[in-house]
Amino acid sequence: MPQMRGEVIEKAFSGSLKAHKLSDKPYLIEKINRNDPAEVIFYFPGSGAVRDWYSQPQKNFGETTIDLDLFRSLRSIGSDEAASVNEAFLKRFKEILSAKPSLADEVEKAMSKKKQIVFAGHSSGGAMASLATLWTLEKYQTPKSHGGIPPLCVTFGSPLVGNHIFSHATRRENWTGYFHHYVMRYDIVPRVLLAPLSSLDQAFEQISQSFNPKSKTFMNYSLRGDNEKVTSDFYFAIMSNAATVTSHAASKLMGSTETTLETLANFIPLSPYKPFGTYHFCTGNAKQIVITNPDAVLQVLFFSAQLNTEEEEIQVSSKSLRDHTNYGTELQQKNVVVHLEQQDLLKLPLSDDGASGHIDVISTALNDLNLSPRARLCLRAAAELELRKSGNEKYFEEKKELFERKMKELQQYKEFWLHQKVGFYDGFREHKKSEDFKANVTRLELAGVLDEMMEKVRNYELPDEFEGKDEWIILGNKVRELKEPLDIANYYRHGRHYEDASASYMVKGRPKRYRYPQRWLEHKKRTQFEPLSPSCFWAEVEELRYHTSKSGASFQDVKERVEKLEAQIKAWNANNELAKDVFLEGSTLVKWWRTLPPEHKQQSCIQDLIRY
Known part of the structure; x- marks a missing residue:
C-alpha cells in the first residue's frame, strides 16, 4: 500500500x-x-x-x-x-x-x-x-x-x-x-x-x-x-x-x-x-x-x-x-x-477473553471504537465473504486442467476438418460426422463451466480483482476464439433466427461466456467495445445471408452492413486474426459472398481473398 x-x-x-x-x-x-x-x-x-x-x-x-x-x-x-x-x-x-x-x-x-x-x-x-x-x-x-x-x-x-x-x-x-x-x-x-x-x-x-x-x-x-x-x-x-x-x-x-x-x-x-x-x-x-x-x-x-x-x-x-x-x-x-488485514478480521475475538499478542492490540483498539460483539461478528462476516469469493476462484483454478484438455480436443477437431479442406465452422454446421457429435459434447462441457463462472462474476461472488487478472482474461478469450464459432453454427443450424425476425445471435443469442471475456480484453487494452469480433463475425454472415436470400430483398437495404463487414474481414485477416479456413472453397462466407451483385464484388475490398 x-x-x-x-x-x-x-x-x-x-x-x-x-x-x-x-x-x-x-x-x-x-x-x-x-x-x-x-x-x-x-x-x-x-x-x-x-x-x-x-x-x-x-x-x-x-x-x-x-x-x-x-x-x-x-x-x-x-x-x-x-x-x-x-x-x-x-x-x-x-x-x-x-x-x-x-x-x-x-x-x-x-x-x-x-x-x-x-x-x-x-x-x-x-x-x-x-x-x-x-x-x-x-x-x-x-x-x-x-x-x-x-x-x-x-x-x-x-x-x-x-x-x-x-x-x-x-x-x-x-x-x-x-x-x-x-x-x-x-x-x-x-x-x-x-x-x-x-x-x-x-x-x-x-x-x-x-x-x-x-x-x-x-x-x-x-x-x-x-x-x-x-x-x-x-x-x-x-x-x-x-x-x-x-x-x-x-x-x-x-x-x-x-x-x-x-x-x-x-x-x-x-x-x-x-x-x-x-x-x-x-x-x-x-x-x-x-x-x-x-x-x-x-x-x-x-x-x-x-x-x-x-x-x-x-x-x-x-x-x-x-x-x-x-x-x-x-x-x-x-x-x-x-x-x-483479512487474516486479522477472520480471527477477530468477539470478546477480550483469551486475546493475546497482535490480536490483543487489535481488540484494545476496537474497544476504543466501542465495537460490540455484534459489530465484531459483522466484521468477521465481511472477511468471510472475501474468503468465500477466494474459494470460488480457487474452484475455477482447479478447472484449468479441464479447460486445457477440452480446448485441445476442439483444436484437434478443427484440424480434422482442415484436412478435409472444409472449415470447422461449416463442418460443425452440417453436423453429419461422429466427430461433430463428440465436439458438441466438448462444447457443452466447456459451456457449463464458463456459464457458472460468468454467473458468479455477475453476482459479485468472485474477488473484485477477478475481471482484471491476466490469467482469466487470457483463458476466457482463448476459449471464446476457439469455441464461439461452434455455438454460432449450432444456433443457425437449428434455425432459431427464423422463429423471430429480431432473434439474431448477436441480439438475443450471444451468451455472457463470450461477451464478458471480450469486454475484459477490450478494457485491458483500453479499446472501444466492438459488437463484432473475429470469434463472432459468422453471426453477421448468417444474418446477411438470410436477408439477401429472402424473396424480394434489396441489396441496397444491407449494402452498408456488407461493406462494414468486408472492411473488418480485411483488417482481421491482415492482423492474422482470422483462420485461413474462413476462405476455403464452399465455406458459408464464400458461398454467400458469391451471391452478391457483380458490380459490388468487383469493387469489394476482399475480392482478392476470395477466388471467383
Whole structure:
C-alpha cells in the first residue's frame, strides 16, 4: 500500500481548511520541492449548500450514473453496468475541470515532471479530491498513457461518493491503496448519505451551515437551546437509517435468508452508497484503525458512532458535529496505527477473553471504537465473504486442467476438418460426422463451466480483482476464439433466427461466456467495445445471408452492413486474426459472398481473398 508521510497528511488537512476560506476558488495548489520526489498538493474546498449534496431534492439519495467518458473504469466490465455516483458531487467536479486555472494543465505539468500529486479535501471537498484522483488515474495510469507517479488522495470527514460498483471497480483496478480517508469516531458527515434527504427534513439545511465555508456559523455551530434538539434529531435520523442499511448488508454477508429484512428493504429506501479505498478510523485516543475491506468499513461507520448509554444522547450528537473539525488535533498526536488485514478480521475475538499478542492490540483498539460483539461478528462476516469469493476462484483454478484438455480436443477437431479442406465452422454446421457429435459434447462441457463462472462474476461472488487478472482474461478469450464459432453454427443450424425476425445471435443469442471475456480484453487494452469480433463475425454472415436470400430483398437495404463487414474481414485477416479456413472453397462466407451483385464484388475490398 502506498504510504504517505505524516508531514503531508498534516499539510493536507491545514491546506484543506485554507481552501474552505477561499471557497470561491475551485482549488488551491501547494508545491513542495525539497522532497524526493517533489510534491504538488491540490486542496479542494467543501460546501454545505443542499444543492451541492443533492442536485435533485426529490431523489432520496441524489445519485446518478457516472460519466463513463470521464471515468471509463468505474463500471462492472462484464455486465457493462456503470457505477452510480452522487450527482451533485459529479456536477461540481465537472465545473472544477472546466474552471481556470485548468486542473488538467496543472496535473499534466506535474505528471510530466514525475512529481508526486496529492489531492486533498475536508468534508465535501474530500469528495472532489476522490473524483480528481480517479480522473487522474484513469487518464494517466492506463497502458496507453505516459504514466508518471500514481496520485494519492487524502480526505478528512468526507461523505461517501459512489455505490457498490464504484467500490468494486476501484478494487478491481488495484486503486484502493491510493485513497486514504480519515474519519473521526463520531463525525456525522461520512455517514450523512446513508440517510435519504427526506428523513432529514429541514435539519440538513440548518446543520450543514456548520460545514459550509460560506456560512457565518462555519465550524462554529451553536449547540444550545433549540439547536440541541435539531442536532439530536439530525444525528438519530442518520443513524437509524444507517442501522437499516448496515443490518441489511450484514444479513447478506452472513448469507441470511431472512425475508423480513428483504421485505423491509422494499418499503424503506436503502442508501446505494458504499465506502471505497483505505479508511483510517481515528479513535480519539491516539489510535488509528486502518481497514480496506469496504463491507467492514460500512459496519464500522455505523457501530463506532453508537451511544454507550441513553444519557449520552446530547453529548454524542453534539460531538458528531465537533468531531468534523477535530482532525487537526488528532493528527498532531503520535498515533498507534493498527491495520485490520483479512487474516486479522477472520480471527477477530468477539470478546477480550483469551486475546493475546497482535490480536490483543487489535481488540484494545476496537474497544476504543466501542465495537460490540455484534459489530465484531459483522466484521468477521465481511472477511468471510472475501474468503468465500477466494474459494470460488480457487474452484475455477482447479478447472484449468479441464479447460486445457477440452480446448485441445476442439483444436484437434478443427484440424480434422482442415484436412478435409472444409472449415470447422461449416463442418460443425452440417453436423453429419461422429466427430461433430463428440465436439458438441466438448462444447457443452466447456459451456457449463464458463456459464457458472460468468454467473458468479455477475453476482459479485468472485474477488473484485477477478475481471482484471491476466490469467482469466487470457483463458476466457482463448476459449471464446476457439469455441464461439461452434455455438454460432449450432444456433443457425437449428434455425432459431427464423422463429423471430429480431432473434439474431448477436441480439438475443450471444451468451455472457463470450461477451464478458471480450469486454475484459477490450478494457485491458483500453479499446472501444466492438459488437463484432473475429470469434463472432459468422453471426453477421448468417444474418446477411438470410436477408439477401429472402424473396424480394434489396441489396441496397444491407449494402452498408456488407461493406462494414468486408472492411473488418480485411483488417482481421491482415492482423492474422482470422483462420485461413474462413476462405476455403464452399465455406458459408464464400458461398454467400458469391451471391452478391457483380458490380459490388468487383469493387469489394476482399475480392482478392476470395477466388471467383
